[in-house]
Structures are given as C-alpha cells and as structure tokens.
Amino acid sequence: LSKFDIVVISSPTETHFKYLSLCMDVEIPVVICEKPVANKIAEIELLEKMYLKSKSNVMVNYFRNFQPKNHGIKSKVKEISSKETCQTITVEYQRGLHNNASHAIKFLEYLFDIKAIFSNALVIRKSYDEFDSDPTSTVASQLGVAKLYLIGLPDVKFSLLNINIFFEKTVIRLFDAGDTVEFYTSETVEHQEHYQHLSLTDRIENINSHPML
Numbered sequence: 001l002s003k004f005d006i007v008v009i010s011s012p013t014e015t016h017f018k019y020l021s022l023c024m025d026v027e028i029p030v031v032i033c034e035k036p037v038a039n040k041i042a043e044i045e046l047l048e049k050m051y052l053k054s055k056s057n058v059m060v061n062y063f064r065n066f067q068p069k070n071h072g073i074k075s076k077v078k079e080i081s082s083k084e085t086c087q088t089i090t091v092e093y094q095r096g097l098h099n100n101a102s103h104a105i106k107f108l109e110y111l112f113d114i115k116a117i118f119s120n121a122l123v124i125r126k127s128y129d130e131f132d133s134d135p136t137s138t139v140a141s142q143l144g145v146a147k148l149y150l151i152g153l154p155d156v157k158f159s160l161l162n163i164n165i166f167f168e169k170t171v172i173r174l175f176d177a178g179d180t181v182e183f184y185t186s187e188t189v190e191h192q193e194h195y196q197h198l199s200l201t202d203r204i205e206n207i208n209s210h211p212m213l
Helices: 013-025 041-053 068-081 097-112
Strands: 006-009 030-033 057-060 088-093 117-127 136-143 146-152 161-166 170-175 180-189 192-204
Touching (some): 013 041, 013 057, 117 146
Antiparallel strands (some): 161 170, 170 180
C-alpha cells in the first residue's frame, strides 16, 4: 500500500474506517475518501486523531465545493448576506442523512463560511429505507442565525437534492441535484401590499458538468 501516491476509497461505508486508517498509518500522500468517512462518532474521533499525527492529505468527496460556477454563487451569496439576513433554509433529499444530506450541509457551510452544529437539533422523523446505519431523517436545526430544515423523503429512488435559501427579500433555489440555481427577488404587488411576488433575476445551469478546480 505504501508504494502508492494517491489512494481513492470508494468502497462500502462500513469499510471506510479500516481503509482510511491503513492509508494514514503508512502515510499515503493523498487520500480521497467517499463520504461518509465512517458510521460511528467514535470512529470519526479516532480518524481525527490519526489525521493530526499523519502526513497524509485526506480529502472527502464533496465535489460541489470545487465546481467553478459554485465559486461565483458563493460570491453572490456573500453579497446578498451583506444586505439581508438569511432567515430559513430548507433541504429536500433522499437515501440517507450521512450519504446524501451531508452534501447539502457541506455545500451550505461552504456558501456561508459557517459550520453547522447539530448538538441541539430536533429529529422529527427517521426512516431506515436505504441503509441500516444511515436513516433518511427529517431534522430541524440552525445554520448561523438561520433556521435549517433537512427534509428526508424515504423510498424516493431517483436523485434528489433541492435547497431553498430564504433571505428577507431574496430567495435562492438549487435544484436538479444542485445542477441549476435560480435567484429571485420579492416585489410588492400593486394594490396588494401584503402579498410579495417573486421575480426571477438570475439563472445558472449545468453547474455539475463543468470541469472542477
């Protein structure tokens, strides 16, 4: 194993801890691990300790952070955040909180430069529809000052990852598994001052098909 410069771990989740430990033990220069890196908190804690002592550079496969078009979206989110407060974020996903919702969590952390904390999260529902160790859960939590709702849809077999970000006057919608993003601005309808109409202001497509940086 030590003769390799790069190792990609794309095996069943229950094997990640073993293989990643072996790679760090012999200090493979670059290790790319599919997410989730482990199923148990104790394993994550051990891997973290090993990583701090190892010379291996370990990367987890959250590819959206490396898409060039998403860098531009992050800049737009930063600009909007300087003028408005993000109030609510919803995520619709399928096939496991760790396996798929984690993509949305990691991407939201990237967009807002905030670490999500789930110590006080409320688990509303969970279904072991796809993985014995990774339920598709509906969870209420926080991302910074914004309310964060992860809505797990059990028994949905096609790829699904939709994110809605609600600011005071702006809405950002990510759909097609994050391949398309739309920006909306609210406007007051004439003679209906209590009703806000959303107007599309920008649309970005084919995000995931662009070569990564």
